[in-house]
Amino acid sequence: xxxxxxxSTLPRGPGERRHVLFPASELPPGARRIVEVGRRSIGVFNxxxxxxxxxxxxxxxxxxLCEGRxxxxxxxxxxxxxxxxxxxxxxxxxxxxxEFEIATGQALADPQVRARTYPVSVVDxxxxxxx
Amino acid sequence: MFDxxxxxxxxxxxxxxxxxxxxxxxxxxxxxxxxxxxxxPAAHRAWLHPEDFKRADAVPPGGxxxxxxxxxxxxxxxxxxxxxxAVLTGDEPIEVSTLANPYYAQALASAYNDYLVDVWLPRxxxxxxxxxxxxxxxxxxxxxxxRLGDHPGIVQALVSSGAQRPYGDPFYHPIWDACAEVGxxxxxxxxGNAGINGGPTGCGPPTFFWETxxxxxxTGMGHLASTIAHGVFEKWPSSRLVLIECGIAWVxxxxxxxxxxxxxxxxxxxxxxxLPSEYAHDHVRLTTQPLEQPRDRESLxxxxxxxxxxxxxxxxxxxxxxxxxxPATLQLPVDWRSAVLDTNARELYRIPSGEEPTQAKEAxxxxxxx
Numbered sequence: 131x132x133x134x135x136x137x138s139t140l141p142r143g144p145g146e147r148r149h150v151l152f153p154a155s156e157l158p159p160g161a162r163r164i165v166e167v168g169r170r171s172i173g174v175f176n177x178x179x180x181x182x183x184x185x186x187x188x189x190x191x192x193x194x195l196c197e198g199r200x201x202x203x204x205x206x207x208x209x210x211x212x213x214x215x216x217x218x219x220x221x222x223x224x225x226x227x228x229e230f231e232i233a234t235g236q237a238l239a240d241p242q243v244r245a246r247t248y249p250v251s252v253v254d255x256x257x258x259x260x261x
Numbered sequence: 262m263f264d265x266x267x268x269x270x271x272x273x274x275x276x277x278x279x280x281x282x283x284x285x286x287x288x289x290x291x292x293x294x295x296x297x298x299x300x301x302p303a304a305h306r307a308w309l310h311p312e313d314f315k316r317a318d319a320v321p322p323g324g325x326x327x328x329x330x331x332x333x334x335x336x337x338x339x340x341x342x343x344x345x346x347a348v349l350t351g352d353e354p355i356e357v358s359t360l361a362n363p364y365y366a367q368a369l370a371s372a373y374n375d376y377l378v379d380v381w382l383p384r385x386x387x388x389x390x391x392x393x394x395x396x397x398x399x400x401x402x403x404x405x406x407x408r409l410g411d412h413p414g415i416v417q418a419l420v421s422s423g424a425q426r427p428y429g430d431p432f433y434h435p436i437w438d439a440c441a442e443v444g445x446x447x448x449x450x451x452x453g454n455a456g457i458n459g460g461p462t463g464c465g466p467p468t469f470f471w472e473t474x475x476x477x478x479x480t481g482m483g484h485l486a487s488t489i490a491h492g493v494f495e496k497w498p499s500s501r502l503v504l505i506e507c508g509i510a511w512v513x514x515x516x517x518x519x520x521x522x523x524x525x526x527x528x529x530x531x532x533x534x535x536l537p538s539e540y541a542h543d544h545v546r547l548t549t550q551p552l553e554q555p556r557d558r559e560s561l562x563x564x565x566x567x568x569x570x571x572x573x574x575x576x577x578x579x580x581x582x583x584x585x586x587x588p589a590t591l592q593l594p595v596d597w598r599s600a601v602l603d604t605n606a607r608e609l610y611r612i613p614s615g616e617e618p619t620q621a622k623e624a625x626x627x628x629x630x631x
Contacts, residue, residue: 190524204531208495210431212531227525239527240536 151257154181160218164196167259174250174257175200175232177219182232183259184221185246189237193225195245203229203238262588263346263606265548266450266505266577267338269381269388270352272325274299276380280372288365302369303356304456306423307466308473310583319581327581328352331384338580339387342588345603346387346612348416349377350450350505354393355421359456363398367405370395374409382414389610391419391448396433397457403439410443416610417446421453422480422507423461427487434496441497446546446609448503449484451477474584481507482515485545489519492532494544501609503546506579510553513564516541542569546609548577549601550586562594574601575609 149167157163157176164186165172171186173196188195202217221232229238235245249260271277281289294300319337321330328334339347354373357366370393377390392415394402406418418440426432428449440447454461454477461480467473481504488494488502519537527533533540547570555561565574574597578586593601607614 204528206534207531210532229527237524239524243524 147261149259149261150253151259153255154252154257155255157181157257160200162196162200162221165259167261170261172196172248172259173221174259175221177232180233181250181252181257183248183250184230184232184235185248187246188223188225188228189243189245190223190226190228193223195223195230196221198222198224198227200232201229262342262344262602263348263576263610264338264342264344264578264580264588265348265503265575265606266350266550266579267334267347268328268352268580268582269331269334269349269377270326270328271376272321272329274301274353277301277369277372277376280375280379282368282371285365285368289369301353301356302360302365303353304359306455308454308461308470310470312583314583316581316583316585326352331381334580335385338578339385342578344387344588346389346606346610348389348391348606348610349381350391350419350448351377351393355419355450355452356455357393357395358397358421358423358453359458360395360397361457363395363401366395367398367401370402371405371408374405378409378412378414382412388414389416389612390414391417392445393419394436396420396428396436397425399433399435403435406436406439406443406445410439410445415445416612417448417503419448419450421458422449422451422477422484422504423453423455423458424480424484425458427483428502429484429487429489429491429493431491434493437493437497437500441500444499444611446501446503448505449481449507451480451506454480477506478508478511482511485512485515485541486519486537488545489537489540490530490533492530494540495532495534501544501546503548503575503609505548505577506550507547508551508553509547509549509565509570509574510555510561512541512547512570512573513568516568538568542572546573546575546605548575549591550577550579551584552586552591558592562597571597571600572605575606576602 151165159176159179162173162175173184173186175182184196186194186196199222200218201220201222202214203220205213205215221230230245235247237243251258294302295305315327319327321333357369360366374392382388382390392409394405460466461473462476467476493500516538523537
C-alpha cells in the first residue's frame, strides 16, 4: 500500500458520494496511490496525465490488483514478433499477473473480464472520487 | 455412422515393395528391419503388448495380419455395424516418424500412401484414407500432401503422437501450410513412441504396457497445447487438429488450465486473439476410443459439456486393435449421438449428407464414384 490518506466526504446525488482524496499535484504521470474509502481499497493512477481509479480487488480471485506492476505489454501481432507498447497504461495484478487496462478496467486476455472502475476528476486542484 | 479410426494393413509388408521409390528399394530389400524379414522398417517401442495389440478374433482365417483382410473387416465392422464411412489410419506406417533418416521415412510413407490409394480405397466406397507423412521431414511431408492430398478418397494427413517436438512448433509449419492449402485436417494418432521421438511421458519411461497405454494421453496434451499456443489456428484459420486415440476425459481439465495460464501470461503469445478453449472448440477434434470409463458412466459428460465437446468428438472403434470400441455398446448422451456418430465427422471431412454409398462395395474409380 502506498499511503492511506484521510478521505473527506461531501454529499452528492442520491446514492452517490464524492470523496476528496488529495491534491492532484501529488500524483504525477506514472504514479499510483492506494486509498481507503470507507471499507473500499481503491487504486488511483495518473496515466500520461489522465487520472483513473480502479477497485483494488482483482475480478479473477480477489487479489490486490492495484498493487501489482504498472507496465506495458506485447502488442497484438499477426507474426512471431514481439512489439512492446502501452507502457504505463496497464496494471498487472499483484497475485496472478492478469493484465488490465487502467483506463477501462478491461482484461486484455479475456473480453468477459473487467475490473471495476470509479470516476475520478480534479476539482479545485483536488482529486475527487465518485462512488 | 462414421468410424474415424479403422486400421488397415498389408498381409505382408512385401506388398509395399512395388510402391517404394527406386532410390530406396535397396534399403527396403536389404536394409535392417526389427526382428526377421519381412518386417516394416521402423524403430519399435520399448513397451511390448504381452498378448499382441490386435483382437484375437480379427486374425484372418487364412493367416496374416489383423486388419489385412478386407472381407473380414466388412464382416466384423463395416457390414455388422452399418458403418457409412470408415477412416483408414493404416497400422505401422505412422511409425516412420521414429526413423532418424527423414528421407527414407518419407519414402516409406509415400509408398504406403500409393498402396492405400491403389489397393484399399478402390475396394469400397465406405473407405476413406489418411495420408501418412514423416513429420521429421516437414518439407517432404508438405510435398507429399500436395502430391496426393487432393485425391477424393483422402480425408486427412496423419502422423504419430510420438514426436520430436510438439506439433505447433514452427518446425512443422510447412506441414500445416500444405494441409491448409489442400484443405486437409492434420491428424495425430497414438504411436511412434520410439526411435528419435520423445518418450511417452516427461518423467522418464514407464514400465508396463498397460501403464504406458493409459498415459499416452500425455502426448496428445502436448500437441494440443502447442498447436494452440503457437497460433496455428490464427495463421491458418481453416486448419483442424484431429487427435486420434489420445483419450477425451482430460481435455476439459487441460483447456481450463490453458485458459487460466493464458489469461495471466498473454504477453508471451501476442499472436493469439482468443482463449485456448475457444480455439479448441472450433479447430480441434477428438476421437472417442478408448472412451474413459468412470464408475458412474454419466459422470464423464458434464465436464466435456462445459467445453462444448459435443461439437468436437468423433466416434472411433480402433478396429481391429485390442482396445476396440463397439458401436453397439457405446454409451453417449442421447442428444450427442448424431453429432458424435455422424455430423461432426461429416463436417470435418467435408462429406455432404445424403451421399451415403448405396452400393457399399462400389469403389471410387479414377477419383469418381463409379
